[in-house]
Amino acid sequence: MNICFIAYAALAFYFQADVFLAAADQRLGVGALLAGQAYLLTANLLLAALFRLRPDVCGALLQLALWSLIAGPFGAIVAAGLGTFRWPAATSDFASWLQKQVEPERGKRLQGLRSALRYGRLRIEGASAVKPLSEVFLHGSQNEKLDALNAIGRRYDPVFGTALRLASKDADASVRVLASTVTAQLQAAASRAVAAKRAAAYSSSAPEAWLSLAAAHLGYEASGLLGAEQRKNESKAALAAIEQALRLASPAAANSLSELSEEFRELSRVVGGQLDAREARERVSDFAGTVGRALAPQRSAAPSEPIRRVAAS
Amino acid sequence: MNYDCDICLLIEGGYPYVLGGLASWTDGLIRSLPALRFHVMALIISSQTRELRYNLPDNLVGLTEVVLDESPLGNRFAPPGSISAERFVADIEAILTSDDGAAFASLMRALEGSQLGTRLLLESREAWKAMAHVNQKLLPSAPLLDFFWTWRFLARSILAVAAAPLPQARVYHAVSTGYAGLLGARAKCVTGRPFVVTEHGIYTNERRIEIAAADWIYESGASGYDASRRSGELRDLWLGAFSSFSRIAYQLSDTITTQFRANQLFQLMDGAPANKLTLIPNGVNLDELLSVSPSPEPRRPCVLLVGRVVPIKDIRTFILAIAALKRVIPEVEALIIGPADEDPGYAAECRSLVEQQGLVDTLRFLGRVPDIKTYFGQADVTALTSISEAQPLALLEAGAAGLPAVTTDVGSCREILEGPSDDPQREAGGIVVPACDPQATADALAKILLDPPLKQRMGAVMRERVSKIYNEARSARMYSELYRSFA
Secondary structure, X not given: XXXXXXXXXXHHHHHHHHHHHHHHOOOOOHHHHHXXXXXXXXXXXXXXXXXXXXXXXXXXXHHHHHHHHHHHHHHHHHHHHHHHOOOHHHXXXXXXXXXXXXXXXXXXXXXXXXXXXHHHOOOOOOOOOOOOHHXXXXXXXXXXHHHHHHHHHHOOOHHHHHHHHHHOOOOOHHHHHHHXXXXXXXXXXXXXXXXXHHHHHHOOOOHHHHHHHHHHHHHHHOOOOOOHHHHHHHHXXXXXXXXHHHHOOOHHHHHHHHOOHHHXXXXXXXXXXXXXXXXXXXXXXXXXXXXXXXXXXXXXXXOOOOOOOOOOO | OOOOEEEEXXXXXXXXXOOOHHHHHHHHHHHHOOOOOEEEEEEEOOOOOOOOOOOOOOOXXXXXXXXXXXXXXXXXXXXXXXXXXXXXXXXXXXXXXXXOOHHHHHHHHXXXXXXXXXXXXXXXXXXXXXXXXXXXXXXXXXXXXXXXXXXXXXXXXXXXXXXXXXXXXEXXXXXXXXXXXXXXXXXXXXXXXXXXXXXXXOHHHHHHHXXXXXXXXXXXXXXXXXXXXXXXXXXXXXXXXXXXXXXXXXXXXXXXXXXXXXXXXXXXXXXXXXXXXXXXXXXXXXXXHOOOOOOXXXXXXXXXEEXXXXXXXXXXXXXXXXXXXXXXXXXXXXXXXXXXXXXXXXXXXHHHHHHHOOOOOOEEEEEOOOOHHHHHHHOOEEEEOOOOOOOOHHHHHHHHOOOOEEEEOOXXXXXXXXXXXXXXXXXXXXXXXXXXOHXXXXXXXHHHHOOHHHXXXXXXXXXXXXXXXXXXXXXXXXXXXXXXXXX
16 A cells, blocks of 8 residues: 555645646646645545545545645645554554453453452362362362462451361361461451450540441451351440440430430340341441441531430440 | 480470470470480570570480571581582482482481581572572572572571581480471481481471461462462472471481371371381379369369460460350359460450450469469369360370360360270260360350269269370380380
């Protein structure tokens, strides 16, 4: 395309130069000059229409038509330059180029991670042989089990809690010991976080600090590391922290919070009673959200002194 | 031949500087064989506190420290015919990866009396080049700097083992594999004297667990969640090294002893020859323990835990279990007897947890006590929440004193409580619970405390079992016979 286009651009240049020189020598009038330009423009547009299925040729001819109209013979030179040199961004489809650059990387890493996380599974033997964690702990070798526990310990997610409990009942003592070690480390980290929030809450009279403690208890509850009874205890502890937050609420918040006291009493009753651990957590968590929202508008104006007992224990 | 001692005990990171089960066992072994003269070689690291934690027995005639991270500098140039830096690096590579004892034995003989040390073998240009080559070969994806420090620590430790002054002993007895096992293997190579390995916990397993849980080892993370296609990581080098150390000790030893059968299976898996394996259970001194009887004075129901306040004992679970137990038996009392100075941070966390759980009037930390027997008489049940154990002496002592137990399913705890397979006494002396499960521990404790006849029956079973199988005199006799068999 390049040689043909350059030859055509040279012809256009020659034609225009000739017409302009003739006009300058007054051999041609203004009407003839305009007719010549119109002739060239029409020829270029017709050719562009003819090559409409070849976007690169069509584009170059349109450039030639435009630049010739603007700058006469010099425009033909500019158009020849633009049409001859390939500008990567201009000549290729940017979206498909970007796709091409990103896809392999995404395929390798994101896809792998996404697949590994889906269903809370670990891929132990590569993509062609997906091994669920439970299978690793039921039938895997000692090294596979230790590696899986290592991965769980490093990138713990609550969905791994079941697998961790399965590993802690393994027939192989080393697997049991590592599972217990990982569990103990994770539990220690979680209870350390609760202890930090507790220390902050006890040294503050801000209800938000107590709500934050409640959130820490609920987080520990949902960590997948606790048995049913302990989970319920964490929900109860969260509820106690919420109660303290209610006690510390400002008088401005008192009206809206007093409406929650009945709900609080009901929640205390059911959390201590028949509710299962998950439902208890969900209800306490919802209630914490409600209390948090009720407190939010008062934050800026909240005085520091505890004013009024809103919730009855 | 004139011997400096009868038995040279090779001990890594323990007696006489650290308190604990293994250290107590070592002290007990020396005292139970007064006719033999012992020498202890304590393998330590430079940062370890070297304060004696035991009154040394009279028959302990010598104590040598081997500091693993302080190997000798040695000469700058190798005399003709001695080992080159390149060969040293090649031997170390074999020792850290795949040795069955041959490369180690050859290296130890080559280094014996060579006056060579870190200057030529680790810090020379040739040694650096050879090490960089090994890095490329073994772990090309690991950063050279991280590889270097790992390599340097492991190689220096082997040099320290090679340079340690060996007393002339009739028998060398390593109380674990690892570096103690390597020192015993070296003693075997250069003196030709018998070499015994005793493993309480399986060293390779303990290191495997420690390394798998370690967050200080560089890991590229390239393998993400995929465990099977893991590219080489530094922790593989550590693991390979410790497996290899065990194999070397097993291959060069004459006898390998342990306390219970499950351990032997691990030893076989790690390359121990079956014909060298022997079982010698731990023992406790029964003379005073059998006479312990429950205190007649009225008191609160009491749970006792004897152990150091360290993460491996999972004191946290014990505290949470007591909190759960208190909801069932409000007047319950709990005592923790054992030093709390080994991990002050953990001890502080445990104390804070006691406050958080509202157990200040229920649970007390008594530290190290002069006479534990007094407390056995005042307790109703003993608990052990450890994550890892071998054959805990604390459990055996409490059993001899007639206390039933609640223990986690670790080491030989189940065997102690429920009896070995060939024990005609089929009754259980306590309840085994899963590790890290406060509720299960609390339930088991409540079951025993709320049922006095069950408590008495279990206590009697424990007393009978311990006095029959786990008594110190029996254990001492077995070791004495083992040592004599080499004469």
